[in-house]
Amino acid sequence: MKARDILPLALLLGALALTPLFASNLLLNFLVSALIIALGAQGWNLLGGYGGQLSFGHAALFGTGAYATAILQTTFGVNAWVGFACGIALAALTGWMIGFLSFRARLRGSYFALVTLAFAEVLRILANAAGFTGGAAGLLIKLEPSFANFQFASRAGMLWVVLACILGVSLLTLWIDRGRFGAQLVAVRENEDAARALGVDVLATKLRAIALSGAITGAAGGLYAQNFLYLDANIAYGTWISVEVLIAAIVGGLGTVLGPVVGALALHGVGEVTKGLLGWMTGVDLMLFGVILIAAVAFVPAGLVGALRRLRMRRATP
C-alpha cells in the first residue's frame, strides 16, 4: 500500500479521534451514532459497492449482531466482548446463509434486493414474537460502566472503540481493493459470465463477500447494542438500518474505502441540523435522506468521494 492510499484515511480518522479533546457530549453522541452507521455502511459497501449485489435487508445482519451481543450478556452472562465477537460470527453466518439460499438460486438485481428485504422482515417479526429476545418490550443491558463490560463512563471510550473498528475495516477494505479477491469481486459485479470464463468461482466469491459484509454490519449492530444498552425488534431488524447503510454508501461513494464513512457523517450531519431546525415535523430527516439519495444518484453517481477524486484529478492534469 502506498502513502497516498493511507493518507486520507489517517487524516479523517485521526481528526475524529481527537474530537473528545474539545467537543461537547452532544457532539460526541452524534459522532458515535453516525460512525456506527458508517461501519454498517462499510459492510454494505463491500457486498453492494464492490460486489454489485444490492441488499435491501442488511438489518438482518445488523440485528443479528446486536441481539447476539445483548442476549449472550443478559441471558447467558457471557462477557460483553466475547458476546460482541460471537455476534460478529453469527452475523457472518447469517449473511452466508442468506447468500447461499439466494445466490445459489441465481437471484440478482431487484430479486436479490427483495429477498434480502424479506429475510430481514421475517427476522424482525420472529424477534418481536419470540421470548428470548424480550419480544415487543425489548431488551435492556444492565448499565455497569467498566472496560470489561464494554461500557464506558465517558463518551470518548465508545468513540475510540468505534473508530478502531472503522480503521480495521478500512484497512481490510483497502487490502481487498488491492488484491485478487477484490479484482474478482469487481469482475463479478461488472459481468458474471466474463468472470466465470476467466476462472472466477462466482458463487464462492459472492458468498465470501456477503459473509464478510455480515461480519462488519453485525459488528455495527453489536456496537449499537453496547452504546444504547437497549434493543427491540424494530431497532435491530428495522428497515431504517437497511436504508441508512445503503444511502450512506451510495451518497459517500460505492466501491470506495472511505465513501461509506464520509456518506454517513454527511447524511447524519444534515439530518441533525434539519431536525434541529424543523423538529416539529416528524420524519423530516428521512424525507431529506430520500431527496439526497435521488440527487446523489442523478448528479454524483460516483458519490462524494468519487466527486472529490475527480476534482483532484482535474486539478492534477489541467
Next chain:
Amino acid sequence: MILLSVEGLSKRFGGLLAVDKASMAVPEGSITGLIGPNGAGKTTLFALASGFLEPSAGRVLFAGEDVTAEPPHRRARRGIARTFQIVQPFQGLTVHENIAVGAYLRHAGRQAALDAARAVAEEVGLAPLLETPAAALTVAGRKRLELARALATAPRLLLLDEVLAGLNPSEVRDILPVLRAIRARGVTILMIEHVMQAVMNLCDHVHVLAQGRMIAEGPPRAVCNDAAVIEAYLGHGAAARMRAEGGAHA
C-alpha cells in the same frame, strides 16, 4: 496428442436440437477451425466445451479427462479459455484491470498479476491503451481485449468465438500474426470464424457444422470444395450448379 475432444455431443433447447451428436477432436498445438452457416450451433458447441451449458448427451474430454460435469471456472483452471462472440468487457475497469482479472487465475499477488497482464497486453498490441477505460475502446480494441483476457489465464486451449468479426480487412491483417505467435508458443487454438481469408490462412484443419451436425472435416481447401459444405451454405443443388458453371467456386 488430442487436447480437446467432444464425443456425440447433443444440446436440446425445448423443441430445438441445437447440437446433434457432434464429435470432433482438436490436436494439441494446432489451429483448428469450426465453420458453418449462421445458426448452425457453433457458439452452442463452444458453450458446451467451456462449461457454460450442460449437454443433453455426450462427453467433453480435455487432455484425456472427462470434464463434462465441470463448471466453467474449473475448466478455466485446467486451461480452457474462451472469448465471447458478443464482447463482454468489464466496462467500469481499465484495460489493464480487465486483463489482470484473467491473470489472477495463475498469480495470487497484485504485482505479479499486473505484470503478467502487461506482458499479455504487449503480445496482443494493447500496451499503449493499458490505462484506457474498457468502455472507451473501439470494436477492434474490444476484440483484442477479449483475446488478451483469455490469454492472461495462461490457457492450454483457446476457444475463439469470431474474434475477427466486425474488423476491417487491415485490422484482420494486423491480428493474424498475433494469433500465429500465440500458437507458436504452444497454445492450441479452436476458432469459430466467418472470415474465410483468416480460416484459409491460419487453420490446419477445419470442421463444418450445419444444423447442429458435423457434415465435413479436413484441410481448409478440401473442405471448401466439399459438395455437402457448399450446399449447407448456398442451398440444395448449389454444388451441382457450380460444377456445371465450371468451377466458379474458387
